[in-house]
Amino acid sequence: MQTVTNPAVIDQMTPVPFRVRSVREELSHTFTLELEPPNGAFEFLPGQFTMVYAFGIGEVPISISSSSSNQGTILQTIRRTGAVTHALGHLKSGDYVGIRGPYGVPWPMDEIKGRDLLIIGGGIGLAPLRPAIYHALENRDDYERVVVLYGTRTPNEILFEEELGKWGARTDCTTMVTVDAADRGWNGAVGVVTRLIGRVGFDAANTTALVCGPEIMMTVTAERLMEVHSMAPENIYITMERNMKCAIGVCGHCQFGAKFICTDGAVFPYPEVEELFDVKGV
């Protein structure tokens, strides 16, 4: 076993206590923590993540789901899937968590100024996209068309439903939601999210797609964008998830082919990860 002695690394590995201001139940297994940084401000960019430490239990990488223009508090939307996320789900207002970060490559919001944005989320994958949506809407003149497409299993599992409604009510943001299955009474679309792509119609040459969801959803979406809608792969960005430990490119836990998800991603242009999607066990 190796011992880390580099002070710079130790410093980056030390969590900072953030106070829980509020806990919001989003869906049956999904909640959002509103966290206050100790010095009153926390700078990050849309698409970045933090390592969230449940004291005495462990750490998990969680994307920031709030607006990067609001540094007074950050929101982290979490699904209860294991011991750490269950422990985080038991926190109450006034409790503390440890935070390291922010980490990772953000969505390329500056590089894609002047283009149409096609933002496609699946399931809880809408959480890492929400800061990009906020950024685009807060800096509306920087982008041409803004389209948000969201797919999830059922009408009961629509994340940020109220906000999706608000975005959809804006005249400068096209928003469409679809579910895999519903009963009569649901008046929206039923079918996978890729079926919405054909309905919005877009200029492939002037559009950048930001896609987040489970890997199969991102692969199928990217293929559809390229093969059916002639979008160039370099105009498609996705965000990857892997087990992470250090989040600073030291431990190798998040290795994905030749890449480290924590420092080379988690946001990647599609061509950088396309081949690896097909490799089993990577």
Next chain:
Amino acid sequence: MTENNLVKALAEHEFFADLSAESLTALASIAEVIEVEPHTMIFEEGGHADAAYAIVDGSVALEMNMAHRAHHIVQTLHRGEMLGWGWLFPPHRWAFSALVLDTTQLIRFDGEKMRSLWDEDREFGYEMMKRFAHVMTDRLAATRLQLVDFYADRY
């Protein structure tokens, strides 16, 4: 709607894109435009499938009745899509019910006349069959993704 307008409406529908004027005119001769109010059932599961529909505008839900779950929506169809192919093959029964969600404009084709048209002009029939096959494979692929739990947990 006059036959000329019907030909124009067909030409603008993506399913019929790039068909010859002659083919569009033949299709228009067996078609009519109908407007359907929300909550109207266009056809019912198990019923006699006697027509094909092209959605010009609006939305339609395909429903299935299952023992434990009545009125389960399996897919919705929208502007530019085709609705129903039960009329194509015996026993000409609808596999789903079709319920209108928003006010919907449809082009309705008589199923029997459509089959005759294709039989009379096999080249045209082959072209139409290819287009329907494409729609069917596309829907099948989408349905498979619905079945594999496309949105299984992330994080």
